[in-house]
Amino acid sequence: MIVESPIESASRVATGADRWAWWDWWMDRKRRWVRDGDRQLDEGLFRAIAAGTGLPPIYQRSNFAFRSVRDGADRFLGLTKRGERPFARIYTRFGNPTTEYLERVLFQLEAHHVVEKALAENEPEATIGALIFGSGMGAISTLALSLVRSGDAVLAGSLYGCTDSLLRALSRFGVEAVFCDMGDLRSVRRALDAHPNVAAVFLESPENPTLRVADIEAISRLTEERGALLVVDNTFCSPYLQQPFRLGADFVVHSLTKYVNGHSTSIAGAVLGPFRFMKGDFFNWYKDLGATPSPFDSWLNSMAIQSLAIRQKEQCASAERIAFFLRHHPAVAGVFYPGFADFPQAELVRRQMRNGGAIVSFDLAGGQAAGERLMNYFARRDTPMELAVSLGSAISYIQHPASMTHAAVPEADRLARGITPGLIRLSVGLEGPDVLMDHLDRGLAPA
Ligand SMILES: Cc1ncc(COP(=O)(O)O)c(C=O)c1O
Numbered sequence: 233m234i235v236e237s238p239i240e241s242a243s244r245v246a247t248g249a250d251r252w253a254w255w256d257w258w259m260d261r262k263r264r265w266v267r268d269g270d271r272q273l274d275e276g277l278f279r280a281i282a283a284g285t286g287l288p289p290i291y292q293r294s295n296f297a298f299r300s301v302r303d304g305a306d307r308f309l310g311l312t313k314r315g316e317r318p319f320a321r322i323y324t325r326f327g328n329p330t331t332e333y334l335e336r337v338l339f340q341l342e343a344h345h346v347v348e349k350a351l352a353e354n355e356p357e358a359t360i361g362a363l364i365f366g367s368g369m370g371a372i373s374t375l376a377l378s379l380v381r382s383g384d385a386v387l388a389g390s391l392y393g394c395t396d397s398l399l400r401a402l403s404r405f406g407v408e409a410v411f412c413d414m415g416d417l418r419s420v421r422r423a424l425d426a427h428p429n430v431a432a433v434f435l436e437s438p439e440n441p442t443l444r445v446a447d448i449e450a451i452s453r454l455t456e457e458r459g460a461l462l463v464v465d466n467t468f469c470s471p472y473l474q475q476p477f478r479l480g481a482d483f484v485v486h487s488l489t490k491y492v493n494g495h496s497t498s499i500a501g502a503v504l505g506p507f508r509f510m511k512g513d514f515f516n517w518y519k520d521l522g523a524t525p526s527p528f529d530s531w532l533n534s535m536a537i538q539s540l541a542i543r544q545k546e547q548c549a550s551a552e553r554i555a556f557f558l559r560h561h562p563a564v565a566g567v568f569y570p571g572f573a574d575f576p577q578a579e580l581v582r583r584q585m586r587n588g589g590a591i592v593s594f595d596l597a598g599g600q601a602a603g604e605r606l607m608n609y610f611a612r613r614d615t616p617m618e619l620a621v622s623l624g625s626a627i628s629y630i631q632h633p634a635s636m637t638h639a640a641v642p643e644a645d646r647l648a649r650g651i652t653p654g655l656i657r658l659s660v661g662l663e664g665p666d667v668l669m670d671h672l673d674r675g676l677a678p679a
Contacts, residue, residue, distance in 0.1 A: 248459025254508035265349030268478035296321035331530040335362040341471035361510030368487025370523025371501030378517040382406030384431040389414030390649040393640040414446035441657040452480025490624030498529040547590035551660040563676040568593040600653040609675035623659035
C-alpha cells in the first residue's frame with residue numbers, strides 16, 4: 233500500500249479544467265469578451281441602465297401557482313419561461329420576480345460589455361449569471377462553500393472581518409485559509425506557488441480599511457495559469473467605480489447593503505459568475521443554503537440602484553475634499569485615500585477605478601485616545617455623522633476598525649495589515665463636504 237503524505241496529495245488536487253466542466257467554456261468566453269482591459273461602463277449608459285424601464289411590483293409571497301402540471305414540471309427542470317430565469321416562480325427561495333429584476337440590472341451594470349460583444353458574435357447562451365442573496369455574507373458564504381473541497385486552500389487578502397473568519401472556519405472541513413498581501417504581486421505569486429492546491433482567491437480592492445489596491449488584472453492572469461478562480465468583493469466600489477469582470481475576475485460578490493442600497497434600509501448581497509456554473513452547481517447551493525432575499529428588500533434595492541451613480545459621484549467628490557482637509561489637519565498623522573495623486577498605487581487606481589472612492593481612512597497623531605474622542609463627538613445626536621459600522625449610505629459613518637469591523641481578525645494579522653489602534657474609517661455620505669469638515673474640525677479639537 234502506498235501512503236501519501238498530506239502535502240503530496242494536496243499538490244495533486246485537481247484545479248481548473250480537471251475539476252470544472254465549464255472551465256474551458258469560461259476561459260474561451262473570458263478571452264473573447266469578458267476581459268476588457270481597463271475600460272469603464274460609460275457613465276451615461278450606467279445611469280440609463282440603472283434607471284431601468286419599469287420597477288416591478290413587490291411579489292411579497294413565498295410560492296407561485298403553476299399554470300398546469302406541465303408548467304410546474306418544466307419549471308422544476310429549470311426551463312426558462314417567457315424571459316424569466318430558470319427555476320422562476322416556483323418558491324421564493326428558488327427565485328422571485330422582484331428579485332429577478334434586480335439581478336438583471338446588476339448584471340447589466342457589471343457586465344454590459346459582455347452582452348454587447350456576445351450579441352455581436354451571435355452567442356445564444358448567457359455568459360454571466362447573477363443571483364441576489366439575503367445578505368453580503370449569505371452571498372460570500374454560499375460561494376465559498378460551492379467552490380471548495382477538503383484538501384483545497386483558499387488564498388485571501390485583507391478582507392472584511394466576517395469573510396475573514398468564515399474562510400478560517402473552513403479549516404474544520406479540511407480547507408486551509410492562506411493569507412497574502414494582495415497589494416503586492418510578488419506576495420500573491422509566492423503564495424500561489426507555495427500552495428498549488430489553492431482553488432479560489434478572495435480579494436477586496438480597495439482593501440478595507442487601509443484602502444490598499446490589488447492589481448485585479450495581473451492577479452487574474454496568475455490564477456488562470458494555475459487553474460484557480462478569482463473572486464472579487466466589489467462592495468467598496470459598486471459597479472459604478474469598478475467592473476471586475478473587465479479585469480479578469482471569475483466571480484464578483486457584493487454586499488448590496490452598502491452603496492447599492494445607499495440608505496441603510498436593508499441587508500442584501502449578490503454573486504455574479506460563469507453562467508453554466510451559476511445555473512448548475514451553484515444554483516443548488518443557492519437554494520439549499522437558503523440565504524434568500526425578501527422581495528420587499530429586492531424592491532427597495534431596485535429603486536435605490538436607480539440613483540446609484542448620482543449618489544456615489546457626489547459622495548466621491550465630497551470624500552476627496554475631506555481627504556485633503558484631513559491631510560492638512562494638525563491632529564492627523566496620516567490619511568489613506570486612493571484618490572490622492574501621490575497615493576502609492578495611484579497609477580493602478582487610475583487604470584481600474586473611475587475615481588478614488590468615498591471612503592477615507594486616517595490615523596490620528598493622538599492615537600486611540602484621540603480617536604475615541606472624535607468618534608464620541610459623532611456619537612452625539614446633534615452632529616451630522618453617525619458612529620456606526622457599514623458604509624455607502626447617504627448618512628456618513630465613522631468607525632474604529634480594530635475594535636469594530638475587524639475585531640474578529642487576530643491582533644497580529646490586524647497590525648501586519650496596517651489596522652492600528654489609532655486608525656479610523658470614514659464613509660462619506662451626502663451631507664455635503666462643508667458641514668462634515670466643520671464638524672470634523674470640532675471633533676478633532678484638543679480636549
Ligand atoms: C467588503 C464587505 N463585504 C461583505 C460584507 C458583508 O455584507 P452584509 O453585511 O451585507 O452581509 C461587508 C459588510 O460590511 C463588507 O464591508
